Amino acid sequence: MSDRRSEKRWDVCLDAVWDGKSGNYVARVTDLSEGGCYVDTMGEAQVGEVLVFKLQLPDGDWLALTGEVAHQTPPLGFGLRFVTLSDEQREKLNSLLDHLQPISS
Numbered sequence: 001m002s003d004r005r006s007e008k009r010w011d012v013c014l015d016a017v018w019d020g021k022s023g024n025y026v027a028r029v030t031d032l033s034e035g036g037c038y039v040d041t042m043g044e045a046q047v048g049e050v051l052v053f054k055l056q057l058p059d060g061d062w063l064a065l066t067g068e069v070a071h072q073t074p075p076l077g078f079g080l081r082f083v084t085l086s087d088e089q090r091e092k093l094n095s096l097l098d099h100l101q102p103i104s105s
Contacts, residue, residue, distance in 0.1 A: 009033045010100045015056040020045045027077070029055060032100075034093060036067065036081040045069045045078050053080065058099065063092050 014029045016039065025043030032038075037055075045051060049069045054062045067080035085093070 008097075010097065012100060014058075017054050018043070018045075019052045020049055030077075032097070034082075034090075034097060036070065036079060038077060038079050040077040042075055044074050045072065047072055047078075050083065051080065055096075057092070057096060063089065063096070065089060065093070 010032050012029055012032045014032070016027045016029050018025055018027055018039065018041070020043070022044055025041050027039045027041035027043070029037045030040050039053075047069050051067050051069065053065045053067050055065060056062055065082055066084055067082050070079040070081045072078040082093075
């Protein structure tokens with residue numbers, strides 16, 4: 001099976017919170033791209049569920065995003081595909097990804 005991801009993915013360790021049908025949870029994002037992320041959490045979400053998701057930026061601010069659960073690996077977490085990003089959200093996400101790139105790329 002081929003990897004359907006087209007964006008560069010970055011290994012990260014960023015705090016996050018998310019709200020879904022089963023409640024609200026704290027989490028950690030361990031993999032991030034322009035199109036989505038992996039959410040390391042004890043909370044369970046169903047594939048196809050749309051979540052409100054907040055990612056803590058390195059400067060302490062929070063970036064609110066909406067995502068659809070693409071796959072899950074209970075009790076470890078799930079993959080989230082970002083949906084309906086505004087221009088401002090996309091700009092902040094790209095700024096974060098630029099910040100994560102090594103200087104000598």
